[in-house]
Amino acid sequence: xxxxxxxxxxxxxxxxxxxxxxxxxxxxxxxxxxxxxxxxxxxxxxxxxxxxxxxxxxxxxxxxxxxxxxxxxxxxxxxxxxxxxxxxxxxxxxxxxxxxxxxxxxxxxxxxxxxxxxxxxxxxxxxxxxxxxxxxxxxxxx
Numbered sequence: 001x002x003x004x005x006x007x008x009x010x011x012x013x014x015x016x017x018x019x020x021x022x023x024x025x026x027x028x029x030x031x032x033x034x035x036x037x038x039x040x041x042x043x044x045x046x047x048x049x050x051x052x053x054x055x056x057x058x059x060x061x062x063x064x065x066x067x068x069x070x071x072x073x074x075x076x077x078x079x080x081x082x083x084x085x086x087x088x089x090x091x092x093x094x095x096x097x098x099x100x101x102x103x104x105x106x107x108x109x110x111x112x113x114x115x116x117x118x119x120x121x122x123x124x125x126x127x128x129x130x131x132x133x134x135x136x137x138x139x140x141x142x
């Protein structure tokens with residue numbers, strides 16, 4: 001949960017209007033300690049007020065395009081959404097359970113993502129480094 005992020009300021013810095021729905025989507029994502037699917041975000045938003053499913057998908061696409069939210073691949077066609085790295089969210093790896101489909105954030109120090117050396121030797125532009133560990137979570141192992 002992020003109590004440090006000022007979502008309105010984040011939107012303004014990204015040159016986006018801080019509309020009520022954009023703020024609601026960011027709050028749902030930022031107030032969770034693990035990435036959420038678009039369906040989870042939609043269902044959470046529905047509990048506090050009406051919103052169109054297509055609107056949620058469009059807002060997610062917009063927030064990803066402006067670097068405020070990360071779209072995290074599950075290896076299939078679905079994706080999860082979490083806060084993009086910023087001053088309050090360090091880059092970190094994720095764990096994806098192949099059995100139940102849950103995705104968790106792993107501590108940044110558990111699998112360091114220091115890509116500076118790679119960026120110096122790679123001749124192209126790197127926009128994002130994503131590390132996902134796949135396996136079976138402890139709950140599914142029981």
